[in-house]
Amino acid sequence: MSELQRFLESRLPIIGEAVVQTLQMVSISLVFSVLIGLPLGVLLILTRPGNVWENRLVYQVLNTVINIIRSIPFIILLFFILPFTKLVVGTTIGIKGAIVPLIVHAAPSIARLMENALLEVDSGVIEAYKSMGIRTRHIVWHVMLREARPTIVLGLTIAVINLVGSTAMAGLVGAGGLGDLAYRFGHLRYEVDVMYVTVFILILMVQGLQSVGNKLAAKYKRD
Amino acid sequence: MIKLSHVSKTFYTKKGEVHAIQDVSLEVGKGEIFGVIGYSGAGKSTLIRCVNLLETPTSGSVFINGREVTNLPAEELLQVRRKIGMIFQGFHLLKTATVYDNIAIPLRLTDVNPREIEERVNRYLRIVGLEDKRDVYPGQLSGGQKQRVAIARALAQEPEVLLSDEATSALDPETTESILELLLEINKTLGITIMLITHEMHVIQKICDRVAVMEKGRVIEQGRTVDIFARPSHPTTKRFVNSTYQEKLPASLVRELSQSGPVVRLTFVGESTGKPILASLGNHFPVSANILAGGIIQLKQEQIGSLVVHLSGEPQDTASAIAYLEEQGVRVEGVEVADE
Numbered sequence: 001m002s003e004l005q006r007f008l009e010s011r012l013p014i015i016g017e018a019v020v021q022t023l024q025m026v027s028i029s030l031v032f033s034v035l036i037g038l039p040l041g042v043l044l045i046l047t048r049p050g051n052v053w054e055n056r057l058v059y060q061v062l063n064t065v066i067n068i069i070r071s072i073p074f075i076i077l078l079f080f081i082l083p084f085t086k087l088v089v090g091t092t093i094g095i096k097g098a099i100v101p102l103i104v105h106a107a108p109s110i111a112r113l114m115e116n117a118l119l120e121v122d123s124g125v126i127e128a129y130k131s132m133g134i135r136t137r138h139i140v141w142h143v144m145l146r147e148a149r150p151t152i153v154l155g156l157t158i159a160v161i162n163l164v165g166s167t168a169m170a171g172l173v174g175a176g177g178l179g180d181l182a183y184r185f186g187h188l189r190y191e192v193d194v195m196y197v198t199v200f201i202l203i204l205m206v207q208g209l210q211s212v213g214n215k216l217a218a219k220y221k222r223d
Numbered sequence: 224m225i226k227l228s229h230v231s232k233t234f235y236t237k238k239g240e241v242h243a244i245q246d247v248s249l250e251v252g253k254g255e256i257f258g259v260i261g262y263s264g265a266g267k268s269t270l271i272r273c274v275n276l277l278e279t280p281t282s283g284s285v286f287i288n289g290r291e292v293t294n295l296p297a298e299e300l301l302q303v304r305r306k307i308g309m310i311f312q313g314f315h316l317l318k319t320a321t322v323y324d325n326i327a328i329p330l331r332l333t334d335v336n337p338r339e340i341e342e343r344v345n346r347y348l349r350i351v352g353l354e355d356k357r358d359v360y361p362g363q364l365s366g367g368q369k370q371r372v373a374i375a376r377a378l379a380q381e382p383e384v385l386l387s388d389e390a391t392s393a394l395d396p397e398t399t400e401s402i403l404e405l406l407l408e409i410n411k412t413l414g415i416t417i418m419l420i421t422h423e424m425h426v427i428q429k430i431c432d433r434v435a436v437m438e439k440g441r442v443i444e445q446g447r448t449v450d451i452f453a454r455p456s457h458p459t460t461k462r463f464v465n466s467t468y469q470e471k472l473p474a475s476l477v478r479e480l481s482q483s484g485p486v487v488r489l490t491f492v493g494e495s496t497g498k499p500i501l502a503s504l505g506n507h508f509p510v511s512a513n514i515l516a517g518g519i520i521q522l523k524q525e526q527i528g529s530l531v532v533h534l535s536g537e538p539q540d541t542a543s544a545i546a547y548l549e550e551q552g553v554r555v556e557g558v559e560v561a562d563e
Contacts, residue, residue: 133304
């Protein structure tokens, strides 16, 4: 009993801090990557051959850039874009320093999943709205994004869970977080109990995210 | 109301040019129900899409209410489309919205004020007979009900024209009937002009005032429905008309009877329907008419009578009997036997 107490007393604050760091990194980078990825996904759809803003150049450039960024593993990207990170947030370390590469890493994936979700929307419904004289921006918002919501939510769930995984590597630039904690205590200091607790929290987090995602998707899906 | 003048549409694909429609001209009058019939691939779908410019014609002009709409700037095109409703084979409703919202959302997006929206949705739900389904999602509706929602959605825009792209083709016969009834009623009570495309002659028969027959991108025949039914001239038109006759005579029977005289189909229209022409035939010629099959086709306005008759007698007598029948306004046509 006293041993558990001692453990909690000495390690709980560190673990709590790591949880907060992870949540901060995940939520901030999620918001920004959606803000960047969503419009890019819509742009990918609209500039696609045969669509309203058909534009081969924009589509191809966007496509290539997204593929290039997506092919760089996060741990490499983290160091690869250090100058860019410095330029954007003025530092390359800590949570701030980790968030920029997290966004650069996640936004293209989110653009892709938006594109895929929007591609699934029945083109007939879009045509029906076109035939009613509805503006393109309204069709994007009220038809495409609306109908794609269940798929978007499920895709975003995967994206968030990936982000949680990526934050583990953010420890390398001193951003902290659960992954970093597990690595430092479990691997470097061989205090396995801290590692177990951390891993357990990560499992809970991922499970929670997935079930929230599933519930939300089911709520939006009506057929 | 709608006028297509020398409209052509060519698609340029990797495999080469596809001439989907070629030099089509037709006119749909105000308050009319106009049908375009053709087999799949005839170009009718492309044609109806040219009316509201979902497809831009490669050449030719489209006029709505006397105004050319072929090269309108985007903003004006939106306004024109708002006056042309359209319904589809696949219904094309929002899966994630209730019946009410499916009708209300397009109205919201075209700046109709909220009170007016509420009023219109209720009015048109009543017209299509779905007041009790307003809070239901399309996934819970049957095909016919979905099409009714789609019709209500189109009507709620208060269009002058309704375009129907194979609206009944995905429905079972009974539901097809009820949707056709609904279209007739809309046409009659709201005075909305309807242009529809279909591959079912039955649809033309039931509700169309006039019809155009399409094949390989061209209109091969057009006219009043009754005339097309009574005197189809193009072979494809004849096939469509024949598809409405229920009876199928066994080929062996027709062949056997043909030995002793021609087997013919007599079509009676208008006045000739009432006269006992066939009964008096024996008084004029040494020919006896044996009725093999018969029926009446109910068109929107008129009826057309149709009889399959075996005329037995000497060849010169049956020939003059046929000439007499034609003189009386009866259309006579040899019954063809399909080779098995």
